[in-house]
Amino acid sequence: MKYDVVAVGAGPVGSLAAKYSAMNGAETLLIEEHPVIGHPVSCAGLISVKALDECEIGLGKWINNGITGAFVCSPDGQEIPIEGGEVKAYAIDREMFDQELAKQAAKAGADLLIPAKATGLRKEENVLEVTSQGERLEISAKIIIGADGVKSNIAKWSDLGKVKKILPSIQILGPYDANDPSFVEIFTGSVAPGFFAWAIPIEEDTARIGLCASRPFQHLTSMLKYHKVVSKRYRGSDFDPIRGAIPLGPLERTISKGIMIVGDAAGQVKPTSGGGIYTGAVCAKIAGEVAAKAIKEGDTSVERLMEYENRWRSAIGRELKIGMKINEVLGRLSDSDINELIRRINDPKILSIISKYGDMDYPSAVVKKLILKKPSLLKSFGLIAKAMR
Ligand SMILES: Cc1cc2nc3c(=O)[nH]c(=O)nc-3n(C[C@H](O)[C@H](O)[C@H](O)COP(=O)(O)OP(=O)(O)OC[C@H]3O[C@@H](n4cnc5c(N)ncnc54)[C@H](O)[C@@H]3O)c2cc1C
Incomplete structure (x- = not known):
């Protein structure tokens, strides 16, 4: 089999990347190792309204519950x-959600091969070795998009290292x-x-x-x-x-010749919440589009694919970096530090700033606002302020 683009993994990220690749004119194949897309589920399924929009999926049977707020509970x-x-935000049914996104990739023109597990990569030729229902296949691709999740083999086989x-x-x-x-x-x-x-x-x-x-x-x-x-x-x-x-902390490099790594596979996950659907969707759409353009131009070199690396980093790279620092700093607080921090935050003025500026996809914005508008909190946030410099 021969394709312009093969996306490995039909999670939300692989499906969106395949959709954007097909929409932009590349002959695209999406493969998934499990016989049922979206199963087994390993996700709390909480996504913002913005994330739902980013996934271009709208409201449907995959919505379990509408979420209007959060209670944050201290150790005491x-x-x-x-x-x-x-x-x-919405609590979603990930199985139905993933299935709908795969359906949309197919509607956009991508072929689906399920169950099909990538078992090896011949780097020189960009050939994927795949097992599907006991049969061994070789699939040649001009570009392989590794959207194969936290344990990504595509990243490993391409020597792109590990998430932090x-x-x-x-x-x-x-x-x-x-x-x-x-x-x-x-x-x-x-x-x-x-x-x-x-x-x-x-x-x-x-x-x-x-x-x-x-x-x-x-x-x-x-x-x-x-x-x-x-x-x-x-x-x-x-x-x-x-x-x-x-996975927290993105790969240092998410491309090599004819290869792009996206989503959990690339560590494109918010370190403050562990949410990866919004960030993965943003990056998947860039990856699919850049892959199709590179193929049209007949250039799948690292230099050409840098457009993906540069664009995703400018979209969410800084947020992931700040998020990583916040995660490290919060991780060092003791229970009594957290009790004190939450006691201080439990002030109507602070709560209203959080309600007004809180954005679960860009949490650094509210931290910055708090530091600006409520310097008294700096005592509690001292470590975070330092980390953000
Ligand atoms: C407990 C938990 C709770 C979470 N809660 C949230 C949340 O509330 N909100 C949120 O936004 N994010 C949440 N996340 C993160 C979110 O689940 C991931 O960021 C998201 O699923 C990433 O999508 P993906 O497509 O990159 O990877 P995945 O969804 O992991 O999809 C990867 C796909 O690749 C397939 N695959 C792997 N290897 C191969 C292979 N060799 N060949 C073929 N197919 C392969 C897998 O079967 C899988 O279907 C949570 C994660 C966990 C673990």
């Missing part, structure tokens, strides 16, 4: 509300009496050292409850049993957790 159990006032940090995660779906089913709940501190835990209500009495931490299973069982707030709201007894991982 203070809960502060960040009110959005209107629907700011991988956070193990765990999540369950369970009966949960949320404080308000239109608010997500964020739990900070040693409940999930170095990151945070969450409850995302998907309906009145059910939520996705999870966290990122080393030894995630131990942290999850302990949170469900003993956490001041979660243990009272979680109504389940046994659970069937799904595991996953979140």
Whole structure:
């Protein structure tokens, strides 16, 4: 088989990259190793209204719940509300969402091959070795887009290195009496050292409850049993957790000759929240478009593909860099530091700044605003201010 562009991985990023490649005139193939697109799911499925727009998908059966705000909970159990006032985000069904995006790639003209697992790459010729239903195939491509997720083989086989940090995660779906089913709940501190835990209500009495931490299973069982707030709201007894991982800190280089790496595979994920759908979608569309243009021009060299590298870095590179610093700094705070920080934030003026300027896709904006408008917070944010210089 021969294609102009092969996108490996039919997650949201691979599908969007394939859609943009096909839309821009390249003969495009999208392959996915699993027999059902979007399954298994390893995602809390919280995306902003802006992310939904960026994915060009709109409202549909993949929407579980509209989210208007968040409660941020300190280790000592203070809960502060960040009110959005209107629907700011959605809890989505990732399986249906991913399937719809793959359908749109096909509508745009991309071929789909499922299940088909890339098992090797012959770099010199840009030939992918693929296994599909027990059959071994060779697929030659002028450009391969590696959208194969956090454990990306395409990045590895292309010697593009590894993302800086991988956070193990765990999540369950369970009966949960949320404080308000239109608010997500964020739990900070040693409940999930170095990151945070969450409850995302998907309906009145059910939520996705999870966290990122080393030894995630131990942290999850302990949170469900003993956490001041979660243990009272979680109504389940046994659970069937799904595991996953979140890549933080992008690859130093996301292209080589005839290769582009995108999405989780490239570490294009917000280090403050672990959200990768918005950032991945922004980059996927650039990758698909640049791939098709490069093919039209008959030039798939590193120099030509630099357009992708430059454009995605100018779109989200700075946000990822600042996010990485915020993640590192917050990760160093003790439970008592966080209790104090949240106590200070729980001030109507500060909460209104957060509500007004908070943007889950560009969290650095609100941190900067807080530092500008509320210098008294600098004491608590001192470390962050330093990190942002
Ligand atoms: C617990 C958890 C919670 C999260 N919550 C959120 C959230 O609420 N909001 C948000 O925005 N983000 C969230 N994320 C991150 C989000 O899930 C990812 O950023 C997003 O899925 C990235 O999309 P992707 O297409 O790059 O990768 P993926 O969605 O991982 O897709 C990669 C695809 O490639 C396929 N693949 C891999 N190897 C091969 C191969 N060799 N051959 C063929 N196919 C292959 C895989 O099967 C998979 O379908 C969360 C992640 C985790 C782990």
